[in-house]
Amino acid sequence: xxxxxxxxxxxxxxxxxxxxxxAAGPAATTIPDRALxxxxxxxxxxxxxxxxxxxxxxxxxxxxxxxxxSANDLKAREWMAARFRALGFDTVRTEPVSxxxxxxxxESGAIVAPVAQTLALTALGNSGPxxxxxxxxxxxxxxxLEALQAATDAAVRGxxxxxxxxxxxxxxxxxxxxxxxxxxxxxxxxxxxxxxxxFVLRSVGSDNNRTxxxxxxxxxxxxxxxxxxxxSNPDADLLDTVLRRSAPVSLRLDLDCGLxxxxxxxxxxxxxxxxxxxxxxxxxxxxxxSWDLGTGAIDDASGIAITTxxxxxxxxxxxxxxxxxxxxxxxxxxxxLYGGKAYAENHRAEIAKAVIGAESDxxxxxxxxxxxxxxxxxxxxxxxxxAALAPLxxxxxxxxxxxxxxxxxxxxxxxxxxxxxHQDTSRYFEWHHTxxxxxxxxxxxxxxxxxxxxxxxxxxxxxAEGDFxxxxxxxxxxxxx
Amino acid sequence: xxxxxxxxxxxxxxxxxxxxxxAAGPAATTIPDRALxxxxxxxxxxxxxxxxxxxxxxxxxxxxxxxxxSANDLKAREWMAARFRALGFDTVRTEPVSxxxxxxxxESGAIVAPVAQTLALTALGNSGPxxxxxxxxxxxxxxxLEALQAATDAAVRGxxxxxxxxxxxxxxxxxxxxxxxxxxxxxxxxxxxxxxxxFVLRSVGSDNNRTxxxxxxxxxxxxxxxxxxxxSNPDADLLDTVLRRSAPVSLRLDLDCGLxxxxxxxxxxxxxxxxxxxxxxxxxxxxxxSWDLGTGAIDDASGIAITTxxxxxxxxxxxxxxxxxxxxxxxxxxxxLYGGKAYAENHRAEIAKAVIGAESDxxxxxxxxxxxxxxxxxxxxxxxxxAALAPLxxxxxxxxxxxxxxxxxxxxxxxxxxxxxHQDTSRYFEWHHTxxxxxxxxxxxxxxxxxxxxxxxxxxxxxAEGDFxxxxxxxxxxxxx
Numbered sequence: 001x002x003x004x005x006x007x008x009x010x011x012x013x014x015x016x017x018x019x020x021x022x023a024a025g026p027a028a029t030t031i032p033d034r035a036l037x038x039x040x041x042x043x044x045x046x047x048x049x050x051x052x053x054x055x056x057x058x059x060x061x062x063x064x065x066x067x068x069x070s071a072n073d074l075k076a077r078e079w080m081a082a083r084f085r086a087l088g089f090d091t092v093r094t095e096p097v098s099x100x101x102x103x104x105x106x107e108s109g110a111i112v113a114p115v116a117q118t119l120a121l122t123a124l125g126n127s128g129p130x131x132x133x134x135x136x137x138x139x140x141x142x143x144x145l146e147a148l149q150a151a152t153d154a155a156v157r158g159x160x161x162x163x164x165x166x167x168x169x170x171x172x173x174x175x176x177x178x179x180x181x182x183x184x185x186x187x188x189x190x191x192x193x194x195x196x197x198x199f200v201l202r203s204v205g206s207d208n209n210r211t212x213x214x215x216x217x218x219x220x221x222x223x224x225x226x227x228x229x230x231x232s233n234p235d236a237d238l239l240d241t242v243l244r245r246s247a248p249v250s251l252r253l254d255l256d257c258g259l260x261x262x263x264x265x266x267x268x269x270x271x272x273x274x275x276x277x278x279x280x281x282x283x284x285x286x287x288x289x290s291w292d293l294g295t296g297a298i299d300d301a302s303g304i305a306i307t308t309x310x311x312x313x314x315x316x317x318x319x320x321x322x323x324x325x326x327x328x329x330x331x332x333x334x335x336x337l338y339g340g341k342a343y344a345e346n347h348r349a350e351i352a353k354a355v356i357g358a359e360s361d362x363x364x365x366x367x368x369x370x371x372x373x374x375x376x377x378x379x380x381x382x383x384x385x386x387a388a389l390a391p392l393x394x395x396x397x398x399x400x401x402x403x404x405x406x407x408x409x410x411x412x413x414x415x416x417x418x419x420x421x422h423q424d425t426s427r428y429f430e431w432h433h434t435x436x437x438x439x440x441x442x443x444x445x446x447x448x449x450x451x452x453x454x455x456x457x458x459x460x461x462x463x464a465e466g467d468f469x470x471x472x473x474x475x476x477x478x479x480x481x
Numbered sequence: 482x483x484x485x486x487x488x489x490x491x492x493x494x495x496x497x498x499x500x501x502x503x504a505a506g507p508a509a510t511t512i513p514d515r516a517l518x519x520x521x522x523x524x525x526x527x528x529x530x531x532x533x534x535x536x537x538x539x540x541x542x543x544x545x546x547x548x549x550x551s552a553n554d555l556k557a558r559e560w561m562a563a564r565f566r567a568l569g570f571d572t573v574r575t576e577p578v579s580x581x582x583x584x585x586x587x588e589s590g591a592i593v594a595p596v597a598q599t600l601a602l603t604a605l606g607n608s609g610p611x612x613x614x615x616x617x618x619x620x621x622x623x624x625x626l627e628a629l630q631a632a633t634d635a636a637v638r639g640x641x642x643x644x645x646x647x648x649x650x651x652x653x654x655x656x657x658x659x660x661x662x663x664x665x666x667x668x669x670x671x672x673x674x675x676x677x678x679x680f681v682l683r684s685v686g687s688d689n690n691r692t693x694x695x696x697x698x699x700x701x702x703x704x705x706x707x708x709x710x711x712x713s714n715p716d717a718d719l720l721d722t723v724l725r726r727s728a729p730v731s732l733r734l735d736l737d738c739g740l741x742x743x744x745x746x747x748x749x750x751x752x753x754x755x756x757x758x759x760x761x762x763x764x765x766x767x768x769x770x771s772w773d774l775g776t777g778a779i780d781d782a783s784g785i786a787i788t789t790x791x792x793x794x795x796x797x798x799x800x801x802x803x804x805x806x807x808x809x810x811x812x813x814x815x816x817x818l819y820g821g822k823a824y825a826e827n828h829r830a831e832i833a834k835a836v837i838g839a840e841s842d843x844x845x846x847x848x849x850x851x852x853x854x855x856x857x858x859x860x861x862x863x864x865x866x867x868a869a870l871a872p873l874x875x876x877x878x879x880x881x882x883x884x885x886x887x888x889x890x891x892x893x894x895x896x897x898x899x900x901x902x903h904q905d906t907s908r909y910f911e912w913h914h915t916x917x918x919x920x921x922x923x924x925x926x927x928x929x930x931x932x933x934x935x936x937x938x939x940x941x942x943x944x945a946e947g948d949f950x951x952x953x954x955x956x957x958x959x960x961x962x
Contacts (some may be wrong), residue, residue, distance in 0.1 A: 044494075057722065061596060061598075061722050061723060061726065062596050064596070064597075064599075065599075115542060115543050115544075115545070115709060117545045118545075120916060171868075208917075208921050208922065209690050209692065209917055210775070210916040210917050210919065211690065211691060211692070230761070233921070234919040234920075234921045234922075237919070237920065237921070238542065238776070238919065242542060243922070245542065294691070295598070295719070430660065434691075435601060435691040436689075436690055436691050436715070438691065438715040439718065439722070440689050440715045440718045440720065441689070453935070
């Protein structure tokens with residue numbers, strides 16, 4: 001049993017009032033009744049919100065793709081700071097974030113033998129380039145990452161390694177994503193270590209469109225990046241069929257991409273000041289960068305927009321919340337959570353002031369579930385937040401941990417309590433990291449539900465009497481991610 | 482009231498036996514009871530068929546895209562003739578078909594002002610090229626083809642005309658397709674006549690993928706082809722948003738494509754000989770060419786496969802049907818029904834021998850409805866065919882005409898009776914004419930239902946006692962298409 005589950009079970013007991021004998025521990029964190037009444041107003045306002053749509057439309061239309069380190073990355077930061085200012089955020093600033101810059105110039109590929117067929121594919125982030133004019137080699141196909149791990153170097157050397165599985169099914173909780181992203185993250189380095197010329201995999205996505213899913217890979221220290229690409233799912237099906245019918249099969253890959261020095265971008269931070277001046281804040285946001293194939297609407301313009309709109313709604317209340325609401329537009333999430341890691345490093349010493357964090361980074365569809373990782377004596381406060389969200393269709397799993405989201409995972413790891421607001425990802429993984437990540441995929445009614453949920457959750461957390469347990473190293477072993 | 486409807490109403494009366502006074506006309510065409518019993522066997526065999534899948538897989542995997550006049554066009558004809566022979570068709574031959582050859586070399590586009598965004602677009606068949614290095618011009622946007630028609634030359638001259646509508650909704654009968662394809666067919670020529678530099682339209686498709694829908698356009702005599710392209714629906718949405726937010730808007734198009742002389746391909750014909758030697762036959766088939774963006778699985782490898790598999794099933798019966806079954810793999814349907822028109826011209830004089838025709842060219846999903854255009858005294862035979870198809874979920878609209886399908890429209894127009902087996906096109910128009918037209922879109926169970934329907938319908942028509950009214954000029958005005 002994980003520690004968080006034990007805590008959750010205990011706090012559930014406390015919350016029901018069935019175990020008064022245990023209540024003699026630390027003072028319980030509570031949510032004042034007055035705040036709950038205000039939360040009802042915010043909930044109603046969130047459901048009528050237009051700001052999140054306006055921000056999502058503007059970022060995806062006026063700027064579009066925002067690959068970390070690109071010219072649009074800078075434009076997006078300027079846009080974000082200007083929006084925070086225009087919306088009346090009290091503090092607007094940036095914190096520098098440095099990372100290796102990866103660029104994509106062009107990409108193409110084909111099956112060249114025993115049949116000739118063009119392939120819809122896309123280079124993975126951190127992929128190396130092919131030689132000029134492309135690379136042609138025989139395919140070494142594997143059913144799984146484990147099968148590749150078990151292969152001899154001789155079976156792989158000089159070949160294009162293809163990992164054909166897993167196939168991703170449609171799930172509300174996106175449960176299959178981890179299996180596929182593991183192949184994407186680890187496969188290319190493993191293939192390179194065995195002497196492969198290149199690496200391709202089935203897209204990590206649940207769709208059947210010829211829009212391949214990019215995403216980051218990483219090469220172990222000392223391993224020279226090889227060309228690495230994802231085939232669209234129909235193209236993976238085609239390659240599977242060709243391999244089943246006859247062998248050997250040869251591919252041509254022509255990827256012009258690669259690392260290009262170091263870049264310094266920034267997290268852009270907008271804050272609504274609380275009425276207390278203790279420096280405590282509730283942390284929220286999304287990531288400002290996106291992959292370059294689409295316009296980054298659901299990954300993650302909508303997350304930026306939802307959390308900014310929620311903070312803005314709170315700022316319009318007659319009275320400011322007790323604590324500040326800090327919205328962070330994180331830098332370069334896609335290539336490895338650089339913005340989140342930099343934030344954690346910068347704010348590690350004062351992590352107790354980040355009372356709890358909740359980030360939006362799984363699209364624009366409705367929030368279906370709340371989980372949290374907090375100290376046991378704050379579980380009652382989470383219960384009250386959950387109750388305030390229930391009318392919005394949000395369920396509560398008190399036994400599961402919650403880091404607060406991908407960009408907050410590093411901040412959580414250094415000790416911030418986390419509140420995870422899980423979205424329905426049934427549609428998300430059809431479009432995630434593809435050319436199809438565009439504004440038309442955003443449903444304004446579901447977007448508004450997100451704004452309402454964040455406004456309520458952020459506000460109630462900011463009004464809580466008592467903290468959620470944030471402290472250096474507090475949740476190092478809770479298993480949340 | 483259309484003539485066909487009048488006929489249909491009259492024949493419905495005849496079929497019910499409520500109007501015996503009218504029955505003193507020509508002898509009614511009938512379907513023998515023995516043939517109906519055999520049809521039940523075919524129906525069951527069709528539902529277990531694997532041949533249609535095998536053929537669809539093989540054509541889309543071993544050859545793939547089959548743009549008329551391309552190297553793959555020839556490969557596909559050789560493949561088709563070889564398959565007919567291998568399957569034991571009694572006669573295999575070709576009939577030449579000539580047409581202007583159009584080629585696509587490369588294509589790209591972007592919004593360049595007031596924002597910079599890459600556009601997913603594809604040139605229309607018969608599109609002219611842009612100048613080398615591309616063409617940049619201001620957009621002249623119109624809500625409809627009618628609005629473009631009403632525009633002055635001055636409003637259009639030198640600009641890139643954009644027609645923003647219609648949007649296509651998902652319909653079982655694909656009813657919206659005609660509205661969109663009218664813009665695609667006529668818009669570019671109209672824009673060129675008014676002096677436009679180029680033409681773009683919203684894709685004629687019901688999806689929200691960044692896979693634009695190509696399709697043919699045509700330029701009036703004496704009009705020089707201008708560059709003409711379809712934007713994917715999300716890209717049309719983006720352009721709409723940009724136009725709504727600010728004007729003027731400029732696009733860059735770079736289309737390397739155009740007409741390249743005359744090409745002579747062929748219709749490939751495989752025939753199962755009937756037991757009578759009167760030379761009469763039932764005509765079926767699909768088109769062998771496809772657009773080049775996908776592998777032409779649902780448009781129209783599946784049509785070729787369904788009708789070939791149905792004819793092959795009939796050929797395996799202990800006794801051949803009375804009339805022959807002729808399967809035609811038509812040439813260059815996509816650029817203007819060239820194969821169908823050539824067939825009609827070649828066989829015009831002996832059209833009475835083509836007793837009825839039914840072609841498959843709307844994907845691989847299940848057949849939901851039967852309509853027919855036949856002489857009134859053959860309506861009873863159609864009623865019996867419809868009854869034999871009812872267990873397969875096929876409804877019957879006796880009042881609507883049926884030409885037999887797109888490739889047969891020209892043959893129908895010179896006098897062949899038509900039997901139209903309408904497929905569910907809810908999914909078809911998501912993928913039609915896009916890169917997404919690939920094998921994974923074919924559902925083997927629905928494909929089998931098609932084989933069963935065709936096997937039953939073709940067999941019963943071949944066994945009919947009496948004809949369906951095919952004669953020179955017989956159905957010139959029935960309104961079927």
